[in-house]
Amino acid sequence: YGRAAPPPDALRVDKAILLSQQPAGGQKNPASSRFLSAGAERLSAGDPANALAAAEAALKEDPRNAKAWGLKAAALNQMRRFGEAELAAKKATELDRGNTQAFRDLAWAQLHNGKADEAEASANQMIFLDPENPEGYLLRAFAHEMRGDRAKMLADLERAAARDPKYLNHLAHARAGHRLFDPQSPDTDGLLNALAPPPPPKSNALIWLGVALLGAAGLGGLGRFLHPMLAGLLNRRRTGPGVRDPSAHSTVPNPSRPAQPAEEGLLADKYRLRRVAGRGGMSQVWEALDTTLERVVAVKEMAPELAADPALRVLYAKEARTIATLRHPNIVEIYEILDLPPHLYLVFEWVSGKTVAQVLIEKKRLPLDSVKAVMAPVCEALAFAH
CATH class of the missing domain: 1.25.40.10 (Tetratricopeptide repeat domain)
Structure with missing residues (x-):
């Protein structure tokens, strides 16, 4: 005091x-x-x-x-x-x-x-x-x-x-x-404690390849027993396996092009985004309409926190070009890379049908023949890619 x-x-x-x-x-x-x-x-x-x-x-x-x-x-x-x-x-x-x-x-x-x-x-x-x-x-x-x-x-x-x-x-x-x-x-x-090192960068291409395989090969196999109309769509054969010129379907727009938010107008002046078809930890996938060729496509949008990393942008673009060189009936085609800072999009072939997860929710369990029908094309595509 x-x-x-x-x-x-x-x-x-x-x-x-x-x-x-x-x-x-x-x-x-x-x-x-x-x-x-x-x-x-x-x-x-x-x-x-x-x-x-x-x-x-x-x-x-x-x-x-x-x-x-x-x-x-x-x-x-x-x-x-x-x-x-x-x-x-x-x-x-x-x-x-x-x-x-x-x-x-x-x-x-x-x-x-x-x-x-x-x-x-x-x-x-x-x-x-x-x-x-x-x-x-x-x-x-x-x-x-x-x-x-x-x-x-x-x-x-x-x-x-x-x-x-x-x-x-x-x-x-x-x-x-x-x-x-x-x-x-x-x-x-x-x-x-110490962690094991992350996989080499090139192995990350399997992330994109896995999406493509499950989209085409997995759904293609399921199409044979889920719905006859799906079988015709999903099991169609393109030209025989081989390597194609990635420039035929994959282009990289000028990075200086201003970014266009996914919610507004046309993306890259040609893609009209209709709805979000799926979301994951790394990206979300849009069902979109290619207004120039009048066909439905899948537009994969990288998560903003990943797209903000310049090294990851370069890596994913490189891996997308690698996938573009693979021509196989069970690998979904990639059409285009849209590098529109701060966004990054990959444009894939759209494959209609149900996912394996959706089928399992409905059927709880698949018979062995159905599992083989799903996994055999996946394994064929993986073997081809390697």
């Missing part, structure tokens, strides 16, 4: 002071220490249940032992009991604000609980305590990914990889457009 308020600078938390503070419950308790040592061994051995039991035994001896709360949080995270893990980790960080591992366990639990903002704050505290800790940047990258901020995610993955090369493949997967953190996946723990 009666004292002047301290200047604003005095209110700032100094890292050295923070790290020099003794955590609550810091007095040594021999029994508690034994439980913690045993629990840490069990956790390292992949036995989180007994590690949790040891942590709880240590807390009975010393309820304010920050390390015991941290061990409990780590064990609960391994057991995928993320709600309880978050509470335990919060308690550990309240008792010891300099415990980097506790903030790591807190961020990990918060990510799985869908709390991207809180996870970012916990990761920020990790980075504040140890700017060279790569896991802080990795966890913050996952928080950015959950919010859909690709630029910040890539920047933090670059920082993590610069501090630990084992995260280089995380960065490679992200640059290739792969999702890294999925809170519903049972395998998220593997993300904290």
